[in-house]
Amino acid sequence: ASKMLNIYGNIVSTINEIYSQNFDLEDGEEVLRDGLFLDGEYKDISFVKSILKKQFDSIFKELQLNFNVDKGYLLLTGGGATTFKKPFNKRLNNVIVSEDNIFDNVKGFKRVGEQLWLNNK
Numbered sequence: 304a305s306k307m308l309n310i311y312g313n314i315v316s317t318i319n320e321i322y323s324q325n326f327d328l329e330d331g332e333e334v335l336r337d338g339l340f341l342d343g344e345y346k347d348i349s350f351v352k353s354i355l356k357k358q359f360d361s362i363f364k365e366l367q368l369n370f371n372v373d374k375g376y377l378l379l380t381g382g383g384a385t386t387f388k389k390p391f392n393k394r395l396n397n398v399i400v401s402e403d404n405i406f407d408n409v410k411g412f413k414r415v416g417e418q419l420w421l422n423n424k
Contacts, residue, residue, distance in 0.1 A: 306361075307381075307382045307386070310354055310383075310386075311328055311330075312331060313331075314334055314335060314351055314354060315328055315330055317350050317354070318334065321350075322341060334351075335351060335386070355386070355387075356390075359387055362383075362387065363394065372395060372397075376397045376398070376399050377395060377397055377398050377399070379391060379400045379401065379404065380400075380404045380407040380408075381405075381407065381408055382405060385400070385404065385405075
């Protein structure tokens with residue numbers, strides 16, 4: 304989640320700088336998904352590509368340093384799984400994207416919460 308928040312933050316700060324806007328972090332996700340509509344037209348957001356590439360390169364490098372990414376499968380989950388599916392598939396043949404990637408974290412936190420609740424009764 305924090306990687307995607309970094310992306311949204313970078314998108315928003317760039318938009319605010321280029322177009323003299325006052326977008327919030329939450330607007331970054333919408334711009335990434337739907338584009339940037341200002342003053343009655345869609346604006347050029349080609350700068351997003353370099354933001355995504357920089358973040359992906361950071362994630363991929365971190366994975367390579369900490370794991371053998373060629374061995375077994377690499378399961379992508381969380382909000383960034385859909386965003387980074389293509390770049391991962393370009394570099395690796397063993398990538399799987401969770402079918403419910405958006406809600407996987409929520410499901411995990413629910414299970415942890417249930418266990419904590421049951422153990423503290």
